[in-house]
Amino acid sequence: MQTITLKVEGMSCNHCVNSIEGALKNIGATGKVDLAAKSVQVQYEESKTNPDAIKAAIEDQGYDVV
Numbered sequence: 001m002q003t004i005t006l007k008v009e010g011m012s013c014n015h016c017v018n019s020i021e022g023a024l025k026n027i028g029a030t031g032k033v034d035l036a037a038k039s040v041q042v043q044y045e046e047s048k049t050n051p052d053a054i055k056a057a058i059e060d061q062g063y064d065v066v
Contacts, residue, residue: 004051005041008033009064016063023057 011020017033020040024031028048032041042054055065 001043002046003041003043004054005039006055006058007038007066008040008058009038009066011035011038011063019061020058020063023061024054027053027057029054029057 008020011017011033012035017035020033021031024040024042029042029044031043033039034041040058044050044054058065
């Protein structure tokens with residue numbers, strides 16, 4: 001199990017949290033969103049996904065990974 005923490009701009013509410021966590025779940029990862037820190041801690045299996053796919057999943061929801 002790998003863990004990465006990404007800085008994400010544009011998150012402001014529970015809808016944002018649900019949107020990002022749902023998108024990560026769809027690609028086989030789990031995420032914990034911290035709105036105050038503007039970050040997402042993601043756990044994933046390297047055999048299922050990778051950091052590029054994780055960033056793409058978040059960006060597809062309309063947020064900016066910085």
